[in-house]
Amino acid sequence: MNATAGLGPLVKLGARRDRVMLPAWCYLMIALTIGTAYSFRGLYPTVASRLAFAHSFAGNPTLTALTGPTFDLTTIGGLTAWRIGGLGGLLMALFNILVVVRHTRAEEEAGRLELIGAGVVGRHAPLTAGLLLAMGTDLVLGLVLGAGLVLVGQPVGDSFVLGLALAVVGVAFAGIAAVTAQLTETSRAATGLAATVLGIAFLLRAVGDSGGPAVSWLHWLSPIGWGQQIRPFAGDRWWVFALPVGLAILTCWAAGALVSRRDIGAGLLPSRPGPATAAHSLRSPLALAWRLQRGLLLGWLIALVAVGAVLGTITQDMLSIADTSSDLTRIISQLGGEAGIANAFLASVMGLIGLLSTVFVVQAVLRLRSEEQALRAEPVLATGVGKVPFAAGHLLVAALGGALLIVVSGVAAGIAYGLRTGDVGGELPTLLGAALVQVPAAWVLAGVAIALFGLLPTWTAASWAAVVLCFALGELGPTLRLPQWVMDVSPFTHVPKLPGGPLTGAPIGWLIVVSAALTAVGLVSWRRRDVG
Amino acid sequence: MSTAITVSGLRKSFGRTIALDGLDLTVGTGEVHGFLGPNGAGKSTTLRMLLGLLRADGGTARLLDGDPWRDATSLHRRLAYVPGDVTLWPNLTGGEVIDLLGRLRGGTDGKRRAELLERFDLDPTKKGRAYSKGNRQKVALVAALSSDVELLLLDEPTSGLDPLMEAVFRECVLEERERGRTVLLSSHILAEVEVLCDRVSIVRAGRVVDSGTLTELRHLTRTSIEAELAGPPDGLADLPGVHDTKVTGNHVRCEVDTDHLDAVLARLTAIGVRSLVSRPPTLEELFLRHYRAEQPTAEPVAAAR
Numbered sequence: 083m084n085a086t087a088g089l090g091p092l093v094k095l096g097a098r099r100d101r102v103m104l105p106a107w108c109y110l111m112i113a114l115t116i117g118t119a120y121s122f123r124g125l126y127p128t129v130a131s132r133l134a135f136a137h138s139f140a141g142n143p144t145l146t147a148l149t150g151p152t153f154d155l156t157t158i159g160g161l162t163a164w165r166i167g168g169l170g171g172l173l174m175a176l177f178n179i180l181v182v183v184r185h186t187r188a189e190e191e192a193g194r195l196e197l198i199g200a201g202v203v204g205r206h207a208p209l210t211a212g213l214l215l216a217m218g219t220d221l222v223l224g225l226v227l228g229a230g231l232v233l234v235g236q237p238v239g240d241s242f243v244l245g246l247a248l249a250v251v252g253v254a255f256a257g258i259a260a261v262t263a264q265l266t267e268t269s270r271a272a273t274g275l276a277a278t279v280l281g282i283a284f285l286l287r288a289v290g291d292s293g294g295p296a297v298s299w300l301h302w303l304s305p306i307g308w309g310q311q312i313r314p315f316a317g318d319r320w321w322v323f324a325l326p327v328g329l330a331i332l333t334c335w336a337a338g339a340l341v342s343r344r345d346i347g348a349g350l351l352p353s354r355p356g357p358a359t360a361a362h363s364l365r366s367p368l369a370l371a372w373r374l375q376r377g378l379l380l381g382w383l384i385a386l387v388a389v390g391a392v393l394g395t396i397t398q399d400m401l402s403i404a405d406t407s408s409d410l411t412r413i414i415s416q417l418g419g420e421a422g423i424a425n426a427f428l429a430s431v432m433g434l435i436g437l438l439s440t441v442f443v444v445q446a447v448l449r450l451r452s453e454e455q456a457l458r459a460e461p462v463l464a465t466g467v468g469k470v471p472f473a474a475g476h477l478l479v480a481a482l483g484g485a486l487l488i489v490v491s492g493v494a495a496g497i498a499y500g501l502r503t504g505d506v507g508g509e510l511p512t513l514l515g516a517a518l519v520q521v522p523a524a525w526v527l528a529g530v531a532i533a534l535f536g537l538l539p540t541w542t543a544a545s546w547a548a549v550v551l552c553f554a555l556g557e558l559g560p561t562l563r564l565p566q567w568v569m570d571v572s573p574f575t576h577v578p579k580l581p582g583g584p585l586t587g588a589p590i591g592w593l594i595v596v597s598a599a600l601t602a603v604g605l606v607s608w609r610r611r612d613v614g
Numbered sequence: 615m616s617t618a619i620t621v622s623g624l625r626k627s628f629g630r631t632i633a634l635d636g637l638d639l640t641v642g643t644g645e646v647h648g649f650l651g652p653n654g655a656g657k658s659t660t661l662r663m664l665l666g667l668l669r670a671d672g673g674t675a676r677l678l679d680g681d682p683w684r685d686a687t688s689l690h691r692r693l694a695y696v697p698g699d700v701t702l703w704p705n706l707t708g709g710e711v712i713d714l715l716g717r718l719r720g721g722t723d724g725k726r727r728a729e730l731l732e733r734f735d736l737d738p739t740k741k742g743r744a745y746s747k748g749n750r751q752k753v754a755l756v757a758a759l760s761s762d763v764e765l766l767l768l769d770e771p772t773s774g775l776d777p778l779m780e781a782v783f784r785e786c787v788l789e790e791r792e793r794g795r796t797v798l799l800s801s802h803i804l805a806e807v808e809v810l811c812d813r814v815s816i817v818r819a820g821r822v823v824d825s826g827t828l829t830e831l832r833h834l835t836r837t838s839i840e841a842e843l844a845g846p847p848d849g850l851a852d853l854p855g856v857h858d859t860k861v862t863g864n865h866v867r868c869e870v871d872t873d874h875l876d877a878v879l880a881r882l883t884a885i886g887v888r889s890l891v892s893r894p895p896t897l898e899e900l901f902l903r904h905y906r907a908e909q910p911t912a913e914p915v916a917a918a919r
Contacts, residue, residue: 360713
């Protein structure tokens with residue numbers, strides 16, 4: 083049988099299943115990119131104003147670590163490419179990982195692939211269909227982004243290069259996810275493995291772009307870095323496209339080879355037998371929630387310790403470079419803290435850690451919904467466990483796990499920075515405090531997720547929209563000078579800018595009140611609604 | 615006799631789909647009650663409402679003298695449930711799931727657990743993702759049967775078991791009955807219900823259309839009669855309560871309403887009987903009669919999961 087028989091219907095099936103998600107995703111990326119270009123046009127209409135803006139940022143490693151390298155900031159397109167390159171690449175990568183795993187390993191894990199595989203469907207067809215869907219969306223999105231930039235008044239060639247540069251980052255990660263989906267038995271593990279690759283790619287780029295010439299080669303190891311090194315609006319280096327496209331071809335080939343070698347449903351590692359009786363501690367809903375979520379938490383812990391340690395280490399390096407730059411303090415203070423470049427950078431690092439932790443927090447809360455949908459909540463709720471204690475178990479893991487991630491990551495940053503400055507005893511408590519104030523903001527997102535779970539269980543995925551909104555406001559808001567009331571939507575706007583800024587209690591108190599209220603609403607409506 | 619379950623006029627709809635349309639059900643304490651109906655008749659919905667997982671739109675339900683919605687957690691300590699669709703956590707072993715569910719209910723009997731694992735031939739060290747459908751069902755069955763409870767709610771518990779294991783299951787249910795436990799067994803496997811159940815309720819389109827012991831149910835229906843007579847069976851078909859008469863020479867086959875049997879037998883003996891076979895209706899025939907008799911006028915009821 084032809085290995086790709088049945089490809090057409092499978093692609094149509096995938097498109098039908100994702101008929102809301104794919105367009106919604108495209109709209110979001112279009113809004114982000116074109117919106118950024120549009121507001122830059124309003125903010126810096128003349129070359130002179132753009133030069134002034136560029137001068138204040140030139141060689142500023144604080145920003146280049148978090149966004150990306152600057153090439154030519156004299157045009158609207160150049161500014162947009164700089165501002166969107168890192169964040170856009172990250173989002174494209176994340177989206178492709180989710181789509182590819184959803185259509186390959188998740189289908190296989192749920193047993194639906196078996197149903198389809200029994201039809202006239204080739205061995206490689208399901209994987210190819212998932213990849214076509216993801217990469218096809220990337221390509222269309224890239225072209226639409228290009229067209230959108232042309233409409234904002236940018237040169238045709240450069241515009242399409244930027245659109246396609248973002249698209250190929252997505253294409254590369256679609257290939258990476260295709261491979262991880264063959265290695266693990268569960269979709270959760272496949273997503274986690276691909277996300278780890280993404281995290282490493284982000285860090286390599288951040289260090290490579292901000293750590294000085296000695297380590298700048300590191301960004302050549304990162305697919306996100308490749309997207310930026312294509313240099314849209316600053317020379318358009320077409321040959322760099324060969325790197326992400328080459329990686330995609332290589333990974334797709336590898337994934338295909340793995341498919342040919344393994345059984346349906348199996349990963350590469352065989353599953354081993356486990357204990358015949360449960361550990362003595364496995365006797366409460368909280369213990370079950372912990373057992374189900376501890377792997378996820380451990381993965382995030384490793385990732386966030388790495389983020390904290392790496393960013394803490396490079397803080398000192400940026401100081402030496404940044405001192406030469408003028409205007410910097412003013413710009414920096416807009417972006418984060420109030421005094422001191424190091425403090426400002428560390429405050430943005432803490433904000434980033436807080437934002438990243440919300441991904442775990444929302445994942446952990448939404449486990450409730452997936453347990454309910456997979457009919458695994460039912461047998462537990464048919465025992466002496468009440469609905470509220472059942473939900474509280476997962477909520478506690480989410481809330482305390484999120485707090486742990488933030489604190490440990492902050493401690494890692496504190497130790498790393500302290501080792502560089504030679505004052506671990508001084509930096510550690512400061513950064514621990516700076517990390518702790520992020521916790522209530524992360525809890526607000528847990529509240530949003532549990533409220534949706536209780537009130538609108540079919541709309542729990544909207545929690546992810548809240549996470550993306552927080553990322554977008556936090557990362558883009560200051561440079562786009564968004565009005566304060568828009569910025570206020572994100573709980574992270576209200577977090578004191580520590581270290582350096584004043585520590586105010588009121589916003590923290592309010593964030594805790596809001597998260598508690600959302601949690602109460604969620605739990606009460608969950609208690610009242612049907613299960614399933 | 616006291617009752618373990620009393621349901622009257624229970625209603626539930628999901629959007630525009632009516633799952634339960636005024637369902638009445640009574641299960642006596644200590645009886646094994648068969649809950650029969652085709653897919654989507656509302657069996658699982660009824661069980662899930664008895665567990666307080668779904669909230670009633672109307673009607674009342676009492677379970678072990680409690681309100682299934684309000685007193686859910688205290689009632690759940692006194693019952694065990696086997697869902698129709700057993701899904702396990704992929705990274706927990708079967709043994710862990712059995713222990714966990716038992717502890718959450720308030721404790722398991724270790725000896726009974728070991729004995730049941732042996733009888734059902736279940737390997738408790740396998741991870742959830744490695745079990746087949748039948749083995750997942752066995753995990754749920756062992757978890758339910760090894761706990762010391764008053765009531766067992768079983769939702770099509772044998773749909774994935776092989777015949778050997780089905781026999782083990784039947785033994786176990788009969789033992790539970792010996793111990794004085796109440797069992798509500800939802801099923802569409804009629805042979806199983808016929809062997810195990812004291813009383814039966816037949817549900818269709820969200821309503822119980824017939825309920826009683828098998829003898830009572832049979833009484834209301836037809837007996838099939840096959841006879842070789844001394845002469846032609848003239849006029850037999852015209853008697854009241856005789857249906858589907860087929861005559862070949864002196865041979866006759868017909869279906870007779872149970873309360874008209876006397877008159878029919880009198881006529882047969884008057885002609886002269888050479889051989890006679892009379893068969894009470896099987897549960898299958900009862901069942902099919904209820905489902906063929908009238909096509910439901912309402913919208914077909916979808917499976918309410």
